[in-house]
Amino acid sequence: MRAFVLTAPGAYQVRDLPAPVAGAGEVVVDVERVGVCGTDMEFYTGAMAYLHQGHSSYPMRPGHEWSGRVAAVGAGVDPGWLGRRVMGDTMLGCGACRRCLRGRRHVCEERQEVGIRGARAGALAEQLAVPAASLHALPASVDAVLGALVEPGGNALRAAQAAAPYPGDRALVLGPGTIGLLVAMFLRAAGAEVHLMGATDDSLAFARGLGFDHVWTGASVPDLPYDAVVDASNAAHLPGRALELVEPGGRVVYIGLAGEPSGIDTRVLALKDVTAVGVLSASPGLDATIRAYADGTVDPRPLVAATVGLDEVGPVLAGGRPVGAGPGPKIHVDPRRSP
Incomplete structure (x- = not known):
């Protein structure tokens, strides 16, 4: 072969x-x-x-x-x-x-x-x-x-589930690559108002073409209450930014991996009463992802x-x-x- x-x-x-x-x-x-x-x-x-x-x-x-x-x-x-x-x-x-x-x-x-x-x-x-x-x-x-x-989708589904959105919650996804866009799709299917933050005009235009109207650069993200923030980027500074942007009592989900160590201020985490979740692997989400693709919930x-x-x-x-x-x-x- x-x-x-x-x-x-x-x-x-x-x-x-x-x-x-x-x-x-x-x-x-x-x-x-x-x-x-x-x-x-x-x-x-x-x-x-x-x-x-x-x-x-x-x-x-x-x-x-x-x-x-x-x-x-x-x-x-x-x-x-x-x-x-x-x-x-x-x-x-x-x-x-x-x-x-x-x-x-x-x-x-x-x-x-x-x-x-x-x-x-x-x-x-x-x-x-x-x-x-x-x-x-x-x-x-x-x-x-x-x-x-299915494999990248399983990772994204687990990140969306970790964000635990209620219908009508506002969620922000950092990084509109494959995983970030899949996370956004699963969050939208769960009834969340989805926002995306990216670095290039082309990636943001593509996200708009998928029906995501709330797309921003790092400098233009509006000052809104985000009930959940998902970092699906590879930028070392964005884990800290995610914690800054999330609402008190909200959830931050880390699925992206930077090429160098990134840091968050755990004082902010505690004083905002934020739940932080890390996601590795699609394994627990594979069957649910297959079902979502099969019934058209996510395409x-x-x-x-x-x-x-x-x-x-x-x-x-x-x-x-x-x-x-x-x-x-x-x-x-x-x-x-x-x-």
Whole structure:
């Protein structure tokens, strides 16, 4: 099979590799779509923290936002999975530790992460081997594009749920990238009045095109009571700004990750009686995200600007935009596409 492999910071190859074999408890999936994520771009540049913490190393195959069809099953796996359209959880806990046994496998200290951590190869390939226990079946109304948007959607859904909006509450999302826009969509579906803050005219214009009328730059955010503020950016100063902007008694949610340490003043947190929540992983939100896509509560397809083949992944990871790409923030990959 063909696969995209990062060999060092800024270096990559599209290789012909042996096709995976389903081990005990595993399946092999024919990959149909893969989303390119900011995490993948950090692996490309070498900035990803896991590389420096010993959790990841080159050569590696990224790709954790994926959908496809089960082509083979290993020993002990229900043969009913054969031929089913699926996506998969990125976080693969050990299954035996205290956190896993309490349903928190996404924060297991010994976890593997597909395409990210623990030498678990990712989905930027024609085929992928994953544990059957990580699979989530996709209904007919969730096509391959939507299926590959379930993983980022699960993260965003959890952030929107952490904001805990009541109908009519005002929520502000910092950062109109893929996650920020998905958070905004889920907040809107929950009945909140959604505001977005961004840095570029193009990103704000795209958000307006999705039906979000309240979009602002950092300098133009109106002085309004925000019942919840979600930081979905990678700016180190915005966690503190989120705390400044939220209403006393409100909630701040941190899902974005900056490239350097960011700080908040816990005196402000306490004196405003604010609830602060951090969100890592889509795992607890995957099934609800699939349902939201299936029934049309949220439609993230406009976020996908282009779909490329494996041979075009390198320039995308370097920050390039494919020729003819639309205005959305997400690039998808179809590994079956011919060079």
